[in-house]
Amino acid sequence: MPRKETLGQRIRRLRHDRGMSLAKVSGGDFSRAFLNQVELGRSQPSTRVLRVIAGRLGTEVDYLLEGRLPAVERELALEKARVLVAQGHARRALAALGAAVDSSEWPLGTDARLCQAAALQILGREEEVHELLSAEKVLIEAHRDTHRLQRLRSIQRGHPYSIGNGDLSSSAHAHLRLADRAQRAANSQDALEHYRAARVLLEVRGPTGR
Numbered sequence: 001m002p003r004k005e006t007l008g009q010r011i012r013r014l015r016h017d018r019g020m021s022l023a024k025v026s027g028g029d030f031s032r033a034f035l036n037q038v039e040l041g042r043s044q045p046s047t048r049v050l051r052v053i054a055g056r057l058g059t060e061v062d063y064l065l066e067g068r069l070p071a072v073e074r075e076l077a078l079e080k081a082r083v084l085v086a087q088g089h090a091r092r093a094l095a096a097l098g099a100a101v102d103s104s105e106w107p108l109g110t111d112a113r114l115c116q117a118a119a120l121q122i123l124g125r126e127e128e129v130h131e132l133l134s135a136e137k138v139l140i141e142a143h144r145d146t147h148r149l150q151r152l153r154s155i156q157r158g159h160p161y162s163i164g165n166g167d168l169s170s171s172a173h174a175h176l177r178l179a180d181r182a183q184r185a186a187n188s189q190d191a192l193e194h195y196r197a198a199r200v201l202l203e204v205r206g207p208t209g210r
Helices: 007-017 022-026 032-039 045-059 059-068 072-087 088-104 108-122 126-142 147-158 168-184 188-205
Strands: none
Touching: 007 022, 007 032, 007 045, 007 059, 022 032, 022 045, 045 059, 045 147, 072 088, 072 108, 088 108, 108 126, 108 147, 126 147
């Protein structure tokens, strides 16, 4: 069983991930030596100092303390990773996903792991892809989610997932249908995702009439 990451280790990892020095994080609020001692687990920062560190690292105090990403950060990690997969940057996508793949929250956890599978497929790691998709298929079928099942099957076939076959208008209207269906089912999260996707596509296409 992997060792649980400590507060200091988490701060150091985030600082390195963001390419920040001890001086950059500490600023004029506390010394570099103190921050180094915190990272080594030899000093315990106050709540005020933790707020400063979290702000500089672009995260929240709860994540520094518990290691669990706030919902908005998990969603941001997922969307960034999806974009990277679409661009073919598989390793960067896996790095961007981070702890989102460990989420048990539906549907965010499943979406993150589907994205992870798509990235692993680009890298040719088929055994890991099969293992991930087999587990997620059971969960998706239990929720009777046809949209995510289609996404999973696209990954299994090795095809990029597409709504509307590349046509902006068709894609926008497909997202609107999915959004309306989700809203009728009181699934606000999916409805929001599809309405946003439809809006972006319609803005790219531009107005077609009054």
